[in-house]
Amino acid sequence: MPRCKSYAAGVNAKLRDVAEHAGVSVRTVSNVVNGFQYVSSATRERVQASIDALGYRPNLAARTLRRGRTGLIALVVPEIDSPYFAELAARTSALAEARGLTLLIDQTGGDAEREKALLQGKRSQLVDGVLFSPWAVAPAELAARTDSVPLVLLGEHDGADIVDHVAIDNVAAAREATEHLVRTGRRRIAAVGLQPASLNATARQRLAGYREALAAAGLASDPDLEVPVQRLHRADGYRAMQALLELPQPPDALFCFTDEIALGALRAAADRGVAVPSDVALVGFDDIEDGRFSVPALTTVSPDKDRIAELALDRLTQGQPPASIVAPHRLVVRETS
Amino acid sequence: MPRCKSYAAGVNAKLRDVAEHAGVSVRTVSNVVNGFQYVSSATRERVQASIDALGYRPNLAARTLRRGRTGLIALVVPEIDSPYFAELAARTSALAEARGLTLLIDQTGGDAEREKALLQGKRSQLVDGVLFSPWAVAPAELAARTDSVPLVLLGEHDGADIVDHVAIDNVAAAREATEHLVRTGRRRIAAVGLQPASLNATARQRLAGYREALAAAGLASDPDLEVPVQRLHRADGYRAMQALLELPQPPDALFCFTDEIALGALRAAADRGVAVPSDVALVGFDDIEDGRFSVPALTTVSPDKDRIAELALDRLTQGQPPASIVAPHRLVVRETS
């Protein structure tokens, strides 16, 4: 095998090759490549011609080594094939590209160890910033972070402002969703999507909003109607609905913490011959594409994903002191309620 | 602002710092970091202790510059929030990580210019290989590629074996799907998802399989029943079904080129009061999660996504001569047929 060096050198033109070809110094070529201002237009043109002629492309590794920035940012999510995260990733990727950044996607599978690894700088050499959508990691872990790469938390507003957050107001959103159910005459409203108390601030906040709305309506909260789930997927919603329908007093409405759960519940209702929304109403959360085409179409809380992505990127690139940013949301009433 | 150099140097320990701390040379530290064999275990332990003490992390840019490899690979897809691509990305990402590779995701939006840019080496400096799921780019473009980064095409089997391909047998899969519809007594079977002829070999192949099955069954193919769509989304399927139901002789079955199209069609059928499958049967393609929970659940062609991801990564890393690899698929019959 040939030496790496000679092989690579033969394949790609370097800055020096361009300089020789154009009869200028590397400095000048670098200036042209980087759009530096003080280059005479004659020189600029000549250099550009050489660049094109040689098919020169700057070596990113060398540039990174020198500049200390990679132009990459990481989006860390539990799973990219969950529609909410897929939609968020799509928007973030597009917006990042518009800013000259490239998006790297990391899946944690909701695994605490992997989340910690990311938090402790697994990607710090590779990216200029991390957008982190935590699942299993406790706020304390965030405080104990040793890594120096800029970090923005997505979808969490817990704890002090040690680190940047961008999220919708989950408590308010959950309250509105539940109030909507109350307003349409529902009295036994279940909440589906609870998580073990130690983790997942988002689920906790949605539960809080749900309880607030019940209390405000003078409805007693029933432990039987607060349903924990393993993950937030369709299969979990399916099982939850099955169990709820077995109850001596089944609910007349479900507030689901994700659309996926709601869609699973919808399917379970259909299997049992339970009519939606007449027998049971359903509200989801996330406004994923599937919910717009399901039969019946899903009422849901729609977080402004574009805005979330945009605000998160702003925080990452602007380097201001940590803050909690609230992104907008709205309740979209469709056919399941 | 402090000079980049001094600042960065103050923050992160370098190989030389570790060497000094452990009282050995950088060579030895490098050997330990890279798991080189000829290091005495005493030295190894001492070096490892210093690495831990200083929190040393190898600088990826320097390593890349030296080694000529980045450890990154790119997955190029039209859109990451399309469930099929999201599911494929999730699997590819997991498999890549298991091989010590990091996955970068690029969205082209199905835009020919962006696909070309990627093909012509937009990522060549950044990644060691590209998994490319083409949409709008013609086979000729592939042949004219100037870039030297290993490339594997996903979901296309067109043209000569200039470049690696991994895909299911789309013709056979489409034939089987259509045959299944024929076997269950359908006689006016529509195909939904045609694309302008110049692009998208996948759509062309699925159409071919559909026609083959019709011919084999002695059914005439009707241009009215071959429906082109803009994109392959739910909204396109919705519109297609609406149009088909307006026909003087509406179809009694739809073979849809994606599950998303089928799910849109399903919704349109519900809106018109058309019963599925008794009035119209539906077969999709891709076996996305949504189709397993829709009401009724979607019959579909299930490509083995894990296998596709695995085979594609194999091709990328093994560096054998270009070949067309066929991944397995199977027809999953559920409730819409």
Next chain:
DNA sequence: CTGAAAGCGCTAACAC
């Protein structure tokens, strides 16, 4: 406006 030259941190050829 342009040139010369010093590294960024690491790997690996070459010595011992």
Next chain:
DNA sequence: GTGTTAGCGCTTTCAG
């Protein structure tokens, strides 16, 4: 087994 050292290709300070 371990030490020395020459670059990988680029940016940027300092001089002109």
